[in-house]
Amino acid sequence: xVKVQExxxxxxxxxxxxxxxxxxxxxxxxxxxxxxAAAEYHTVVYCIQQGVDIMVRGAIQEYEKEHPxxxxxxxxxKEALDEGVEILCCSQTMENxxxxxxxxxxxARVSGxxxxxxxxxxxxxxxxx
Numbered sequence: 001x002v003k004v005q006e007x008x009x010x011x012x013x014x015x016x017x018x019x020x021x022x023x024x025x026x027x028x029x030x031x032x033x034x035x036x037a038a039a040e041y042h043t044v045v046y047c048i049q050q051g052v053d054i055m056v057r058g059a060i061q062e063y064e065k066e067h068p069x070x071x072x073x074x075x076x077x078k079e080a081l082d083e084g085v086e087i088l089c090c091s092q093t094m095e096n097x098x099x100x101x102x103x104x105x106x107x108a109r110v111s112g113x114x115x116x117x118x119x120x121x122x123x124x125x126x127x128x129x
Contacts, residue, residue, distance in 0.1 A: 010124040012041035015116070018129050019050030020063055023073055026054055029129035030076035030085075037083035041124065045080065046116050047108075048090040051129075052097060055089050055108045081107050088115065 014033045018025035029045060037043040047055055054060055060074045081087070088111035089104060101110045120126050 009040065009042040011119060011122060012036040012043045013116075013120050013123040013126045014043070014045045015120075015126065015128040016045055016047045016051035016054075017049045019053035020059075021050045022129075023063075023067070023069070025129040026051065027071065027073055027076045029127070030073075030080045031071075032127055033085045034076070034079040034083045036125075037080070037085045042086070043080075043083070044086045044088060044119055046088045046090070046111070046119070048093050048116075052089045052093045052099070055087060055104050056099065057103060057105050077105075090116070 012033075014029050014036070016026060016029040018029065020026075029051075033043050033045045054073065054077070060077065064072055064074060087105075087108040089108055091110050091112045094100070094110050104110070
């Protein structure tokens with residue numbers, strides 16, 4: 001019997017360098033990620049610089065106490081995670097900020113810069129925020 005391989009899903013990458021400094025951009029990054037995942041792309045949000053800050057456990061909740069908005073950043077993040085978006089955080093940014101993988105929200109992982117290069121080379125599309 002010949003085994004038939006399932007087709008590899010096309011991937012879509014969103015680079016997020018915005019965090020609490022540009023919350024609207026961060027929310028847009030997560031919204032587009034959720035949309036791409038809902039369209040059945042394997043979707044990755046790769047966070048660098050201030051984008052990593054929003055993936056730190058408890059940081060969004062602290063921010064939203066002082067800056068409530070609709071839709072909220074936590075709502076956009078939940079939508080992305082519920083759609084199966086993969087969240088990767090730059091290892092060099094993490095090191096520069098003194099963070100470890102244990103500091104991140106559930107579902108986010110640390111990844112090296114070469115991963116970003118590899119996934120963007122193979123991606124069907126890339127957006128930057």
